[in-house]
Amino acid sequence: MTESFLLAGLLNVFDPANLLAIVAGTLIGIVVGSMPGLSATMAIALLLPLTFAMPPETGISMLAALYLSAMYGGSIAAILLRTPGTPAAAATVMDGYPMAMKGKAGQALGISLTASLIGGVISSIVLLTFAPLLGSLALHFGPVELFAVAVLGITIVGSLSSGAMIAGLFSGVLGLLIATIGMDPTTGTPRFTFGELNLFSGVPFTVALIGLFSIPQAIRLILQGDANKDAAVSSIADRMLPRFKEFRALLPNIVRSGGIGVMTGLIPGTGGDTACWFAYNEAKRFARNKHEFGTGCPAGIAAPEAANNAVVGGALVPTIALGIPGSSSTAVLLGAFMVHGILPGPTLMTDHAEITYTLLWAVLFANIALFIVGLLFTRLCVSVTKVPNRVVAPIIVVLAVVGSFALNNSYFDIMLMLVFGMIGFAFDEFKIPTAPLVIGLILGPILDASLQQSMLIGQGSWMIFLENPISAVLLAIALFSILQATPIFGLAKKLRYRSSGPRNL
Amino acid sequence: MQTRILAATTAGLLASVMGFSTALAQEDQAGQDYVGGDEVTVLMGFKPGGGSDALAQLVQPFLADEMGVNFVNQYQPGAVGAIAWTRLAKQIEPDGETISITNTPMLMTNYIMNEAITYDISELTPIANIVTDPGVVVVAKDSPYKNFDDLINAAKENPGTVTVGNSGVGGDDWFSTIILSKEAGVEFQTVPFQGDGPSWTAAMGGKIDASFNNVGITYPQIEAGNLRALAVFAEERLPSLPDVPTAKELGYDVVAGSSRGYSAPAGLSEEARQQLANGLQRVTEDPEFQKAAADRAMNIDFMGPEKYTAYLQDQEQRFIEVWDEIKDEVQGSGS
Numbered sequence: 001m002t003e004s005f006l007l008a009g010l011l012n013v014f015d016p017a018n019l020l021a022i023v024a025g026t027l028i029g030i031v032v033g034s035m036p037g038l039s040a041t042m043a044i045a046l047l048l049p050l051t052f053a054m055p056p057e058t059g060i061s062m063l064a065a066l067y068l069s070a071m072y073g074g075s076i077a078a079i080l081l082r083t084p085g086t087p088a089a090a091a092t093v094m095d096g097y098p099m100a101m102k103g104k105a106g107q108a109l110g111i112s113l114t115a116s117l118i119g120g121v122i123s124s125i126v127l128l129t130f131a132p133l134l135g136s137l138a139l140h141f142g143p144v145e146l147f148a149v150a151v152l153g154i155t156i157v158g159s160l161s162s163g164a165m166i167a168g169l170f171s172g173v174l175g176l177l178i179a180t181i182g183m184d185p186t187t188g189t190p191r192f193t194f195g196e197l198n199l200f201s202g203v204p205f206t207v208a209l210i211g212l213f214s215i216p217q218a219i220r221l222i223l224q225g226d227a228n229k230d231a232a233v234s235s236i237a238d239r240m241l242p243r244f245k246e247f248r249a250l251l252p253n254i255v256r257s258g259g260i261g262v263m264t265g266l267i268p269g270t271g272g273d274t275a276c277w278f279a280y281n282e283a284k285r286f287a288r289n290k291h292e293f294g295t296g297c298p299a300g301i302a303a304p305e306a307a308n309n310a311v312v313g314g315a316l317v318p319t320i321a322l323g324i325p326g327s328s329s330t331a332v333l334l335g336a337f338m339v340h341g342i343l344p345g346p347t348l349m350t351d352h353a354e355i356t357y358t359l360l361w362a363v364l365f366a367n368i369a370l371f372i373v374g375l376l377f378t379r380l381c382v383s384v385t386k387v388p389n390r391v392v393a394p395i396i397v398v399l400a401v402v403g404s405f406a407l408n409n410s411y412f413d414i415m416l417m418l419v420f421g422m423i424g425f426a427f428d429e430f431k432i433p434t435a436p437l438v439i440g441l442i443l444g445p446i447l448d449a450s451l452q453q454s455m456l457i458g459q460g461s462w463m464i465f466l467e468n469p470i471s472a473v474l475l476a477i478a479l480f481s482i483l484q485a486t487p488i489f490g491l492a493k494k495l496r497y498r499s500s501g502p503r504n505l
Numbered sequence: 506m507q508t509r510i511l512a513a514t515t516a517g518l519l520a521s522v523m524g525f526s527t528a529l530a531q532e533d534q535a536g537q538d539y540v541g542g543d544e545v546t547v548l549m550g551f552k553p554g555g556g557s558d559a560l561a562q563l564v565q566p567f568l569a570d571e572m573g574v575n576f577v578n579q580y581q582p583g584a585v586g587a588i589a590w591t592r593l594a595k596q597i598e599p600d601g602e603t604i605s606i607t608n609t610p611m612l613m614t615n616y617i618m619n620e621a622i623t624y625d626i627s628e629l630t631p632i633a634n635i636v637t638d639p640g641v642v643v644v645a646k647d648s649p650y651k652n653f654d655d656l657i658n659a660a661k662e663n664p665g666t667v668t669v670g671n672s673g674v675g676g677d678d679w680f681s682t683i684i685l686s687k688e689a690g691v692e693f694q695t696v697p698f699q700g701d702g703p704s705w706t707a708a709m710g711g712k713i714d715a716s717f718n719n720v721g722i723t724y725p726q727i728e729a730g731n732l733r734a735l736a737v738f739a740e741e742r743l744p745s746l747p748d749v750p751t752a753k754e755l756g757y758d759v760v761a762g763s764s765r766g767y768s769a770p771a772g773l774s775e776e777a778r779q780q781l782a783n784g785l786q787r788v789t790e791d792p793e794f795q796k797a798a799a800d801r802a803m804n805i806d807f808m809g810p811e812k813y814t815a816y817l818q819d820q821e822q823r824f825i826e827v828w829d830e831i832k833d834e835v836q837g838s839g840s
Binding site for chain 1: 552553555558559562566579580581582583584585587588591618619621622665666668673674675694695696697698699702703706707709710711712713724725726728729731800801802835
């Protein structure tokens with residue numbers, strides 16, 4: 001039964017119209033993803049009416065291809081402009097841009113593309129084989145478990161601010177504080193809004209992200225002028241695809257990051273924006289050359305990029321198996337099913353199995369389409385680095401303004417973006433890392449809501465977090481992760497060395 | 506043929522210049538040209554992909570055919586719709602060129618519960634209601650609560666320990682929980698989530714004891730047997746869930762749900778209002794539309810201008826009463 005649907009879905013994908021839809025979706029996705037402020041979610045929503053006239057499997061394949069390729073597109077702007085095109089590419093900035101500065105923009109994009117392909121394929125395979133099995137996993141993540149995931153995520157601040165711990169903690173705490181702006185999730189009371197209606201739903205994360213990264217970069221380019229242009233821009237001639245030896249060295253990292261991406265996607269409420277940081281953090285934890293992270297290390301690009309593409313498959317698992325969207329983009333995808341008259345839910349795998357399996361195959365083929373289209377398109381994109389700073393800087397500002405307005409059709413958001421631009425610029429000047437602020441902004445709302453909900457469920461007892469096995473384990477890992485970043489851990493290591501030292505001598 | 510098009514165009518031009526078109530009889534079924542022009546902006550208070558968007562995507566293509574008017578969605582999400590509705594009430598000209606999808610109860614609970622939100626329904630012209638999604642109480646399939654009385658009795662025996670999820674503070678599910686608690690004289694531990702999905706998912710995973718949601722959203726899971734519906738908050742049993750009793754027949758007078766319709770700013774001409782309402786009514790009577798709505802589990806509940814206005818006013822009154830009673834409790838417990 002399942003096999004026949006698998007086959008029917010595969011044959012559907014090979015329908016010329018569907019292949020064309022996948023390629024078209026891929027192209028649109030890359031372009032949209034590379035524009036700061038235009039997110040995959042928004043692109044799916046905007047494209048949705050266009051797919052009305054298509055047969056459901058064609059329309060949905062196109063939207064899935066778009067979703068997947070937007071994840072890669074986000075890294076183009078992150079690497080070339082130091083401005084993440086989508087929130088899921090925020091971690092790619094950390095090593096992608098420094099690498100491009102070294103004249104290896106092509107190589108950075110090539111690593112990103114390769115990692116995206118493998119991450120995407122891993123998650124497609126998981127999706128095709130284990131979707132019904134893994135689907136129920138999403139049900140195990142309620143508020144209590146989600147709180148523990150968020151706490152674990154917060155500990156990433158420690159590793160992201162190595163070297164500048166106080167500044168990093170300040171940045172992370174400020175992010176958490178800003179995340180409390182808006183209506184309280186359990187009482188509806190507005191907090192820190194000063195009666196400003198536009199702040200009632202909180203600070204829109206994407207708006208803050210655009211401001212934090214793009215405005216300081218534009219200012220920096222302007223200050224730099226075109227003086228050291230030759231040093232900064234890369235030659236397009238550099239090899240894009242990694243050599244086999246390089247690839248083999250990156251592979252364990254990519255597979256691990258892909259796994260992290262699938263898992264993060266599975267958990268409802270967390271998506272590519274969280275997964276990219278988790279993967280980056282783990283890549284750094286496992287790496288021997290920790291000090292190279294942040295200076296243009298290939299592993300620092302491969303990890304977030306493999307993860308954010310793997311999220312797509314992971315997020316689709318509960319969506320397909322149970323009708324529970326694993327991320328905001330899959331929520332819009334579910335909307336697309338509804339528009340085509342398919343009610344999202346458990347019947348997706350039974351009554352509508354043919355369309356669903358077409359979607360699953362489409363995701364797999366979209367990865368391959370993305371790789372091919374990406375190779376061609378990226379060559380064009382790299383030429384951005386040839387454009388003089390005096391042209392690029394204003395373009396970044398224009399994109400930032402348009403992007404932050406387009407998100408909610410709101411002038412207020414443009415002002416908000418500029419305020420965050422100023423914060424980002426100040427942070428750069430005072431050598432305060434921006435990444436922890438981003439982590440705080442992403443995880444703050446999750447922490448806030450899940451903590452309050454857990455306390456309501458647990459009748460006000462904090463023990464609820466330790467009585468629950470999943471959350472207890474996650475919290476223990478978090479504690480370990482914190483200790484690892486403190487002097488205590490180093491001290492313990494030293495003590496052990498000392499006590500065992502003499503005997504060895 | 507050509508002359509007819511010409512005549513229609515001239516008529517349209519005349520109509521828009523003169524601002525009314527009563528004298529211009531036309532042969533086509535759509536009747537007179539819409540006085541608000543040939544393009545209407547629909548202000549959306551919620552993100553694309555949500556319930557309001559689903560309604561707009563469903564209704565507006567039919568309405569466009571019916572009225573010969575183009576509908577363009579403008580999304581201004583934020584503050585549970587309050588940003589868009591404040592703009593509708595305070596800034597938009599009532600010329601019929603801009604209307605909005607209005608949802609109950611958020612349209613009213615926004616300003617009832619927050620002093621900073623200053624519009625109210627007297628600043629709007631309700632046009633028509635289109636759909637109402639009745640409330641439903643669901644539990645996991647393996648839940649010990651086999652029927653509605655089990656749930657109520659559990660809450661009676663151990664007040665404040667039965668956890669009940671809802672889609673968020675100020676939403677219809679949240680209000681129906683409060684009204685039911687009062688009716689039955691029990692105390693639930695309410696847990697607000699960010700939207701319907703997380704709430705019923707938590708119930709399905711056994712993270713909470715029950716979830717108050719809407720039928721349209723949970724129907725596929727009820728059908729598949731993953732969730733068990735204990736009661737619906739409708740006047741009568743629903744054709745889609747014939748075995749699920751209404752709260753009313755079980756002795757609890759709770760009829761609740763979320764409704765979505767169209768409204769314009771106050772001062773909209775009676776003519777424009779009637780044209781839109783008539784167009785919407787014809788859409789809801791179209792068998793093709795009815796089928797499309799049924800496919801999407803949307804429960805058509807058409808109310809014309811007068812009825813919709815009265816409905817909104819009645820709901821407003823009820824929410825004010827409930828909120829006055831419980832506001833200290835809710836906002837005081839948030840620490």
